[in-house]
Amino acid sequence: MRTIRSLVQGLLCLIVVSLAAPAALAAPDDDGRALLEALDVDSYAAKGEAVTAIADSGHPQSRAWLEALLDGKLQRQDDGGRFVVVLANRGRHWPVRDALTDEDLGEMSRRDLDRIGINNALRGQLQNTLALLDLHAPAVSARREAARDLLGEVSPSMVEPLNGLVENEADDEVRRLLTQAIAIQRLEQGDVGAVEALSGSLNTSVRSALSAAARSDDAALAKAATEALAGIEQKQKLNDGIQTLYFGLSLGSVLVLAAIGLAITFGVMGVINMAHGELIMLGAYTTWGMQQLLPGQPGLALVLSIPAGFLVAALAGIVIERSVIQFLKGRPLETLLATFGVSLILQQLVRTLISPLNRTVVSPEWMSGSLMINEGLSLTLNRLFVLGFALLVFAGLMLVMRRTRLGLEVRAVTQNRAMARSMGIRATRVDILTFALGSGVAGLAGVALSQLTNVGPNLGQNYIIDSFMVVVFGGVGNLWGTLVAGLSLGVINQVLEPWAGAVLAKILVLVFIILFIQKRPRGLFPQKGRAAEG
Amino acid sequence: MLASRSWLSRPFRERSTQIFLGVLLAALAVVTLLNLIVPAGHPLHVSTYTVTLLGKYLSFALLAVALDLVWGYLGILSLGHGAFFALGGYAMGMYLMRQIGDRGVYGDPVLPDFMVFLDWDSLPWYWHGFDMAWFAFLMVLLAPGLLALVFGFLAFRSRVTGVYLSIITQALTFALMLAFFRNEMGFGGNNGLTDFKELLGFDLRSDATRLGLFLASGVALALGYVLCRAIVASKLGRVSVACRDAEARTRFIGYRVERVQLFVFVVSAMLAGVAGALYVPQVGIINPGEFSPIFSIEVVLWVALGGRGTLYGAVIGALVVNYAKTVFTGVMPEAWLFALGGLFVVVTVLLPKGVAGLLASLRRRRDDGAVETPAQGASS
Numbered sequence: 006m007r008t009i010r011s012l013v014q015g016l017l018c019l020i021v022v023s024l025a026a027p028a029a030l031a032a033p034d035d036d037g038r039a040l041l042e043a044l045d046v047d048s049y050a051a052k053g054e055a056v057t058a059i060a061d062s063g064h065p066q067s068r069a070w071l072e073a074l075l076d077g078k079l080q081r082q083d084d085g086g087r088f089v090v091v092l093a094n095r096g097r098h099w100p101v102r103d104a105l106t107d108e109d110l111g112e113m114s115r116r117d118l119d120r121i122g123i124n125n126a127l128r129g130q131l132q133n134t135l136a137l138l139d140l141h142a143p144a145v146s147a148r149r150e151a152a153r154d155l156l157g158e159v160s161p162s163m164v165e166p167l168n169g170l171v172e173n174e175a176d177d178e179v180r181r182l183l184t185q186a187i188a189i190q191r192l193e194q195g196d197v198g199a200v201e202a203l204s205g206s207l208n209t210s211v212r213s214a215l216s217a218a219a220r221s222d223d224a225a226l227a228k229a230a231t232e233a234l235a236g237i238e239q240k241q242k243l244n245d246g247i248q249t250l251y252f253g254l255s256l257g258s259v260l261v262l263a264a265i266g267l268a269i270t271f272g273v274m275g276v277i278n279m280a281h282g283e284l285i286m287l288g289a290y291t292t293w294g295m296q297q298l299l300p301g302q303p304g305l306a307l308v309l310s311i312p313a314g315f316l317v318a319a320l321a322g323i324v325i326e327r328s329v330i331q332f333l334k335g336r337p338l339e340t341l342l343a344t345f346g347v348s349l350i351l352q353q354l355v356r357t358l359i360s361p362l363n364r365t366v367v368s369p370e371w372m373s374g375s376l377m378i379n380e381g382l383s384l385t386l387n388r389l390f391v392l393g394f395a396l397l398v399f400a401g402l403m404l405v406m407r408r409t410r411l412g413l414e415v416r417a418v419t420q421n422r423a424m425a426r427s428m429g430i431r432a433t434r435v436d437i438l439t440f441a442l443g444s445g446v447a448g449l450a451g452v453a454l455s456q457l458t459n460v461g462p463n464l465g466q467n468y469i470i471d472s473f474m475v476v477v478f479g480g481v482g483n484l485w486g487t488l489v490a491g492l493s494l495g496v497i498n499q500v501l502e503p504w505a506g507a508v509l510a511k512i513l514v515l516v517f518i519i520l521f522i523q524k525r526p527r528g529l530f531p532q533k534g535r536a537a538e539g
Numbered sequence: 540m541l542a543s544r545s546w547l548s549r550p551f552r553e554r555s556t557q558i559f560l561g562v563l564l565a566a567l568a569v570v571t572l573l574n575l576i577v578p579a580g581h582p583l584h585v586s587t588y589t590v591t592l593l594g595k596y597l598s599f600a601l602l603a604v605a606l607d608l609v610w611g612y613l614g615i616l617s618l619g620h621g622a623f624f625a626l627g628g629y630a631m632g633m634y635l636m637r638q639i640g641d642r643g644v645y646g647d648p649v650l651p652d653f654m655v656f657l658d659w660d661s662l663p664w665y666w667h668g669f670d671m672a673w674f675a676f677l678m679v680l681l682a683p684g685l686l687a688l689v690f691g692f693l694a695f696r697s698r699v700t701g702v703y704l705s706i707i708t709q710a711l712t713f714a715l716m717l718a719f720f721r722n723e724m725g726f727g728g729n730n731g732l733t734d735f736k737e738l739l740g741f742d743l744r745s746d747a748t749r750l751g752l753f754l755a756s757g758v759a760l761a762l763g764y765v766l767c768r769a770i771v772a773s774k775l776g777r778v779s780v781a782c783r784d785a786e787a788r789t790r791f792i793g794y795r796v797e798r799v800q801l802f803v804f805v806v807s808a809m810l811a812g813v814a815g816a817l818y819v820p821q822v823g824i825i826n827p828g829e830f831s832p833i834f835s836i837e838v839v840l841w842v843a844l845g846g847r848g849t850l851y852g853a854v855i856g857a858l859v860v861n862y863a864k865t866v867f868t869g870v871m872p873e874a875w876l877f878a879l880g881g882l883f884v885v886v887t888v889l890l891p892k893g894v895a896g897l898l899a900s901l902r903r904r905r906d907d908g909a910v911e912t913p914a915q916g917a918s919s
Contacts, residue, residue, distance in 0.1 A: 339887040346883020353876035515714040
């Protein structure tokens with residue numbers, strides 16, 4: 006019944022098409038139509054040949070057709086005989102577009118469409134064909150991607166065309182990957198010579214193929230594979246080490262950024278600013294606000310938020326200094342309490358004015374993605390940027406403290422306030438500027454943090470204890486100490502994490518610092534001489 | 540024996556202690572009478588809910604007294620006293636958990652519900668013994684006491700003082716909070732311990748038990764206050780005040796400063812533990828939130844508002860701030876953090892000696908005109 010009906014329908018279609026086509030299509034794509042017509046047959050063998058024909062045709066739509074065919078979305082209209090690609094097959098009416106002209110045809114009832122069926126053999130052929138099609142892509146990155154996908158997926162029938170491709174391939178990386186893909190296939194056939202081509206690769210498919218070979222009955226093959234695996238294992242360990250170091254440095258750079266402003270206000274001025282975390286939060290919210298002002302340009306907004314975040318936090322810092330801290334000079338514990346109050350107010354202010362919920366800050370395109378060193382090692386770009394940014398901020402701060410008039414005055418006032426004043430330095434002005442500088446750097450930390458974590462009212466709170474730990478660990482009043490302490494605490498945390506878990510690692514680091522302070526109460530790099538007595 | 544009696548009886552001869560105890564005991568009696576005798580519905584009736592709330596305030600007041608002992612008389616600003624409070628609370632909570640027996644949701648005769656939920660098949664070693672009240676009550680003192688002993692020994696021996704000590708006490712309570720949040724610790728993770736049924740055989744939901752707990756908190760506060768006064772008035776207390784005001788000088792005179800510091804610190808931690816143990820049965824839950832640095836720093840505010848170094852000021856501060864918190868969070872929760880934050884700033888900038896200092900200076904002005912008395916121990 007079905008065959009008869011479809012035969013009749015097919016005939017009808019042919020008639021209709023032959024009548025209608027010349028009039029309906031502005032630029033009749035006869036080649037494409039012929040290729041598709043060849044698919045609409047009952048014999049799967051014939052369909053297979055049609056697929057090969059499509060792949061070899063170089064028709065611009067060929068890839069889209071084959072993908073649709075693989076997904077069962079290449080269909081034919083019952084009456085009009087048009088070939089369509091179904092966009093979404095949910096419900097009764099499906100949105101479709103014309104397979105030949107790419108024209109949007111709106112919605113069609115599922116009853117009016119006939120699927121071009123495939124079987125398992127055809128599915129395998131389609132997958133192979135698609136993979137090979139990608140290898141012809143003009144973009145090198147697409148070819149690499151396709152070659153990587155082929156690892157472990159090569160069937161015997163593909164070896165021949167792949168060998169041809171390797172010879173014509175211009176890119177070394179693609180050639181290497183293809184050779185490996187073929188080698189995996191040879192290895193599965195028990196070829197010892199294939200092991201050499203695979204050694205040193207970190208790809209998981211390569212490793213699983215090798216471990217399968219290592220268990221084989223062929224003693225020579227098993228031995229060669231085991232040796233190759235050991236080499237890979239060693240390389241992987243090295244990579245893991247580098248990865249841990251990178252994550253550690255990245256975490257450390259965040260700590261340094263959060264703590265370096267504190268190193269100025271706490272370390273140099275001796276002011277305990279518990280609202281430091283909230284200044285970081287203000288910087289992060291500035292980034293968010295900037296992106297709201299410049300929708301669609303996250304990159305520009307981010308660049309502009311660097312000065313903006315600095316200014317916002319610095320102004321907030323000046324307000325805090327003038328309204329609270331100046332009255333508590335020489336009473337560090339009271340300062341701690343008062344600024345804690347300020348931090349509560351700032352948090353609640355953000356909750357009330359903006360929202361208690363987290364805000365997402367978009368990363369610009371040039372910061373997302375990762376830098377691929379090799380198959381076992383890739384470095385996420387945003388963390389790399391933050392690491393660089395932290396070092397830059399540190400260098401800038403060092404310059405300000407060592408090479409500018411302000412830095413000189415700050416150091417003078419810290420060492421001996423009375424004498425500095427009698428030399429004509431306006432100590433109050435220096436206080437304000439120093440506090441503004443430290444607060445501004447906190448704002449910069451916020452801008453950087455907005456790229457790594459959620460921006461919310463509690464953002465600052467999560468960093469305040471860590472920041473104090475870093476400053477105390479490094480030695481109060483010492484910027485180098487803060488840098489070394491921040492980076493090393495980050496690395497220690499990451500090294501501990503795999504065997505202790507994230508939370509326990511953090512606890513262990515805290516306990517470590519508590520014990521360390523018992524041993525060296527003035528940190529890694531204590532101040533010497535008169536400054537130490539203050 | 541005679542010496543120790545005179546040491547302990549000295550506070551009772553002080554006028555301030557007599558007034559404080561008088562007011563406290565009178566308040567306890569009035570609340571009890573209003574709760575028991577005045578019929579419900581009468582405007583003067585104090586509901587059991589209010590009694591429990593007051594009991595909670597009293598346990599907080601005891602915590603504040605404990606903190607004032609170290610901050611006001613030893614000069615150590617602990618930002619981690621919440622940790623000792625919470626440890627005492629957990630010790631009590633573990634006892635209460637064991638008392639549930641097989642009445643939990645899963646009905647396991649030994650394991651608390653959360654352990655059954657986590658598929659544990661036996662009690663961890665540190666849960667043993669908590670089915671006995673005497674052991675649990677001992678641990679209420681020992682757990683915070685031991686932590687304070689070890690921590691204080693390390694810190695005072697290497698002369699970590701001032702801001703550094705404050706920051707590492709904060710780190711201590713933060714680390715403990717993270718630890719107690721972990722399910723693997725065996726303290727119920729972030730849900731903590733709850734669903735308590737009875738204490739020493741008394742049903743925790745009955746009105747009589749709640750009144751009893753309120754009275755127990757009041758009595759504990761009175762005893763804690765007297766103990767602190769006794770310590771402060773003793774020779775040890777004078778040395779401790781000397782450490783506060785001039786640590787190096789006291790050391791040079793020949794006192795073992797770190798021993799004095801350690802003793803006072805441990806006593807204070809134990810008092811905080813008792814406060815926690817009284818707090819838990821009244822609120823019916825203990826979770827790692829009590830370890831949060833914010834709670835500890837809030838306690839410091841109570842003492843600062845009341846006036847540090849007076850003990851009764853700490854009690855006033857704890858009662859006032861917590862009453863304000865109850866009112867604010869009920870009426871307009873948004874404003875509470877503004878009010879709390881503002882209070883921190885106002886108290887430290889404008890009222891460095893707190894309410895007690897304000898009262899004292901008013902009294903002095905009345906007594907002897909405008910003669911300024913030298914400030915003592917105002918700065919740290």
